[in-house]
Amino acid sequence: MGRHFSMRLIAGLAIAATLGVASPASSATLRMAWSQDATGLDPHKQTAFSSIRLLELIYEPLVRLDKDLKIVPAIASSWEFSDGGKQLTFKLNPNAKFQDGKPVTPADVKASFERVLDEKTAAAARANFRSIASIETPDQTTVVFKLSQPDVPLLTAMASINAAIVPASEIAAGSVGTKALGSGPFKLEKWDPNSKEVLSANKDWAGGRVGVDGIDISVLPDETAILASLRTKQIDFALLNDPLVATLVPKETNLTLNRTPVLAYHVLQLNASRKPMNELGVRQAISCAIDRQDVLDTASVGEGKVTGPLTMPGYTSDASQLFCYKRDVEKAKKLMADAGYPDGFSATVIAANGEPATAASEAQVIQSQLAEIGVKLDIKMMELNVYVDAWLKGDFDMAVALNGGRADPYSMYNRYWTKAGNLQKVANYIDDTLDGQMQKGREETDPAKRKAIFADFEKHLVEMSPWVWLYTSYSYTAQQKNVQGFIPTPEGSLFGLSKVTVQQ
Amino acid sequence: MSYLTRRLSTFPLVMLGVSVLVFVAIRMVPGDAITAMLGTEAGLLTPAQREALANYFGIDQPIAVQYWHWLLGVFRGDLGISVTYGKPVLGVILERFPLTLQLALMSMCVALLVGLPAGVFAATRNERMSDLGVRIFAMIGQSTPNFVVGLLIIYTLSAGFGILPTMGEFTPLLAHPLRNLGQMILPALTLGFAFAASVTRISRSAMLDVLSDDYVRTARSKGVPKRSVIWRHALPNALIPVVTLSGVEFGYLLGGAVLVEQIYALPGLGRLVLDAILQRDYALVQGCVLFIAFNFMVVNLIVDLVYVALDPRIRLGEGG
Numbered sequence: 001m002g003r004h005f006s007m008r009l010i011a012g013l014a015i016a017a018t019l020g021v022a023s024p025a026s027s028a029t030l031r032m033a034w035s036q037d038a039t040g041l042d043p044h045k046q047t048a049f050s051s052i053r054l055l056e057l058i059y060e061p062l063v064r065l066d067k068d069l070k071i072v073p074a075i076a077s078s079w080e081f082s083d084g085g086k087q088l089t090f091k092l093n094p095n096a097k098f099q100d101g102k103p104v105t106p107a108d109v110k111a112s113f114e115r116v117l118d119e120k121t122a123a124a125a126r127a128n129f130r131s132i133a134s135i136e137t138p139d140q141t142t143v144v145f146k147l148s149q150p151d152v153p154l155l156t157a158m159a160s161i162n163a164a165i166v167p168a169s170e171i172a173a174g175s176v177g178t179k180a181l182g183s184g185p186f187k188l189e190k191w192d193p194n195s196k197e198v199l200s201a202n203k204d205w206a207g208g209r210v211g212v213d214g215i216d217i218s219v220l221p222d223e224t225a226i227l228a229s230l231r232t233k234q235i236d237f238a239l240l241n242d243p244l245v246a247t248l249v250p251k252e253t254n255l256t257l258n259r260t261p262v263l264a265y266h267v268l269q270l271n272a273s274r275k276p277m278n279e280l281g282v283r284q285a286i287s288c289a290i291d292r293q294d295v296l297d298t299a300s301v302g303e304g305k306v307t308g309p310l311t312m313p314g315y316t317s318d319a320s321q322l323f324c325y326k327r328d329v330e331k332a333k334k335l336m337a338d339a340g341y342p343d344g345f346s347a348t349v350i351a352a353n354g355e356p357a358t359a360a361s362e363a364q365v366i367q368s369q370l371a372e373i374g375v376k377l378d379i380k381m382m383e384l385n386v387y388v389d390a391w392l393k394g395d396f397d398m399a400v401a402l403n404g405g406r407a408d409p410y411s412m413y414n415r416y417w418t419k420a421g422n423l424q425k426v427a428n429y430i431d432d433t434l435d436g437q438m439q440k441g442r443e444e445t446d447p448a449k450r451k452a453i454f455a456d457f458e459k460h461l462v463e464m465s466p467w468v469w470l471y472t473s474y475s476y477t478a479q480q481k482n483v484q485g486f487i488p489t490p491e492g493s494l495f496g497l498s499k500v501t502v503q504q
Numbered sequence: 505m506s507y508l509t510r511r512l513s514t515f516p517l518v519m520l521g522v523s524v525l526v527f528v529a530i531r532m533v534p535g536d537a538i539t540a541m542l543g544t545e546a547g548l549l550t551p552a553q554r555e556a557l558a559n560y561f562g563i564d565q566p567i568a569v570q571y572w573h574w575l576l577g578v579f580r581g582d583l584g585i586s587v588t589y590g591k592p593v594l595g596v597i598l599e600r601f602p603l604t605l606q607l608a609l610m611s612m613c614v615a616l617l618v619g620l621p622a623g624v625f626a627a628t629r630n631e632r633m634s635d636l637g638v639r640i641f642a643m644i645g646q647s648t649p650n651f652v653v654g655l656l657i658i659y660t661l662s663a664g665f666g667i668l669p670t671m672g673e674f675t676p677l678l679a680h681p682l683r684n685l686g687q688m689i690l691p692a693l694t695l696g697f698a699f700a701a702s703v704t705r706i707s708r709s710a711m712l713d714v715l716s717d718d719y720v721r722t723a724r725s726k727g728v729p730k731r732s733v734i735w736r737h738a739l740p741n742a743l744i745p746v747v748t749l750s751g752v753e754f755g756y757l758l759g760g761a762v763l764v765e766q767i768y769a770l771p772g773l774g775r776l777v778l779d780a781i782l783q784r785d786y787a788l789v790q791g792c793v794l795f796i797a798f799n800f801m802v803v804n805l806i807v808d809l810v811y812v813a814l815d816p817r818i819r820l821g822e823g824g
Binding site: 033039040045046047048119120121122123124125126127178192193194195196216218219220221222224225227228229231232234235383384385386387388389390391392403404415422423425426 | 533534535536539540541542543544545546547548549550552553554556557560588589590655658659661662663666667668670671672673674766767768769771775776779782783784
């Protein structure tokens with residue numbers, strides 16, 4: 001009996017050893033997993049969330065947004081607008097150093113912004129910095145941006161990793177993007193695309209002591225496998241996208257789920273340049289016929305909050321007060337009849353496969369809700385890239401989308417709802433009121449007045465119903481109980497990992 | 505000209521055809537490397553920015569010109585540079601291939617070790633309960649998608665027993681054989697499960713055919729022991745369809761097992777191709793597809809040669 005038992009024990013241990021069963025954390029390296037890997041290392045050119053989350057650990061912008069979306073110092077220790085909002089001056093932190101030990105100088109700042117503004121760089125974020133007329137570096141710690149017009153949202157745009165400061169020498173050598181040399185809390189030691197990243201703590205980081213020795217990131221494409229790895233303590237921290245997987249985390253006693261409302265919004269985009277969506281009454285009818293809470297409950301197991309266009313704290317309003325946010329099918333039918341479509345019409349709605357994970361379900365719920373007012377929707381699911389291509393061309397009747405949010409309403413919506421907006425062709429609707437409100441909001445420096453301007457903008461936008469805003473969801477991270485100090489942000493940033501500690 | 509040389513001489517032609525197809529197909533799909541990199545933010549680009557990016561990705565020239573440049577490179581043994589990995593395509597593929605080959609070999613071992621005996625066993629007990637049992641099991645194996653099997657295994661091991669092979673960081677076989685096998689055994693079982701089911705079904709029906717042949721009856725009536733009749737006289741003749749099936753399956757597996765690689769986070773060819781397609785890494789897609797096509801042709805050739813070894817009556821390449 002005893003012998004049998006020990007044989008079984010040995011066999012069990014052998015199996016465990018063979019399978020590479022992990023023992024609990026023995027060092028202070030954070031083992032982490034995510035399902036989508038970064039697609040590149042150039043902070044000025046990468047726009048995908050998956051890339052930005054990695055680059056935020058390596059590079060730093062001049063300023064950063066905290067968990068309440070307030071602007072806080074990063075490379076710059078202070079800043080101020082002057083000359084009626086046409087000049088923005090930064091004082092750099094004298095301790096800021098790149099990971100090769102060289103200090104971050106005003107010349108690096110100037111070179112970085114000139115790189116973003118150079119069309120040959122092909123930085124999509126250039127659109128946010130077009131008001132920069134010139135950059136001056138009067139001394140060793142000062143950078144002055146001269147603007148062609150007052151541009152209050154510029155400062156928020158500068159908090160993006162797309163405005164990261166890279167060494168002027170790397171720009172001259174043309175090695176930005178092949179070599180990751182920033183001033184952030186972590187150094188990139190190794191990157192094997194779609195497989196893994198190894199980061200080590202930057203001991204000289206001006207932002208203070210980093211809580212862990214490093215981060216090992218594994219790419220596990222299937223989020224069920226991520227959950228299984230958390231369960232068996234093979235990883236300490238994970239990023240999750242699928243609400244269905246995330247909601248299973250609290251059921252595990254040794255795991256904690258961080259659930260943070262994000263700025264990105266789920267929306268049904270109507271193409272107001274096509275019949276019959278060019279009729280205000282038809283668009284409003286669609287808005288009135290949709291039960292936003294039902295879409296959220298069915299497609300995303302209630303994980304989120306019904307929203308209007310403004311999703312950033314400080315600007316959000318009470319969604320229930322917006323036009324037709326309480327479902328009213330009778331009103332919708334009347335609007336349809338008045339617009340000349342008492343029997344409804346047929347249209348196609350496009351959605352991307354798995355992007356977001358809830359896209360197909362959202363389209364199906366909307367399909368069934370709109371059927372009640374006679375709108376027959378044909379759902380066309382597409383591979384993400386094919387979808388993006390159609391979306392950019394404005395080639396759709398309706399589109400289910402998850403669009404990114406920004407901390408500032410102007411930066412978030414000028415691309416769609418201004419006459420010169422880069423994505424006017426996607427928005428397909430503009431009027432003088434919207435354009436005027438956006439311009440006023442861009443120039444107004446008083447926070448209370450800005451808030452009022454954008455509240456009017458939101459009210460008008462929802463009434464015109466070019467799109468039907470649905471809900472905002474959460475970003476999820478899951479961690480072992482011994483991981484402490486992570487602060488999530490509404491932007492879904494993982495910068496908070498710089499202060500995380502792993503208790504032994 | 506021998507059969508082998510003739511077969512080998514068709515390779516370049518097939519490869520050329522495959523290369524044209526994949527070159528054109530991946531460019532016909534809406535969306536390009538620019539939208540793959542930037543997503544909807546691509547809409548913020550100015551025409552000059554777009555031009556700079558198209559030039560960077562090498563998609564600013566007409567398709568025919570792009571193809572010609574690429575083909576010249578291929579003749580020099582240069583499949584191009586992967587924009588995702590920043591490395592030569594061939595190097596990236598060869599890094600991934602050992603894993604894919606190992607996984608294919610291991611799942612084939614699982615399939616043959618389980619499927620062949622099970623099929624023979626069922627055939628010798630035709631229409632009895634044990635035959636029915638094997639057939640039901642084979643039916644389940646064949647109709648369950650392998651990602652379901654994979655997810656069930658992962659869930660059962662992690663939630664039920666608190667164990668799971670290390671995922672994310674893959675250990676090559678030569679670096680640490682034990683750890684490598686630990687990481688590969690579950691994926692191989694997952695893939696081998698469905699593969700074994702097909703082998704069971706096909707070897708069962710082939711055996712049934714052979715067992716009713718005259719020479720088997722003769723052997724039996726001469727008093728040859730049953731075991732010997734089955735394993736020495738009947739089985740070799742029942743193997744041809746099994747070899748065909750295994751060859752085709754093996755060829756597919758060499759192209760990577762996308763779903764299983766995704767679930768177990770294995771850096772194999774399947775995931776490489778999938779990611780390359782999603783990220784519109786043209787050079788990598790082309791290189792991978794060519795490589796996979798080449799492997800498939802080699803496997804097919806080997807299968808044909810095995811036929812001859814199994815049944816000397818088959819004369820390859822001679823009329824009919």
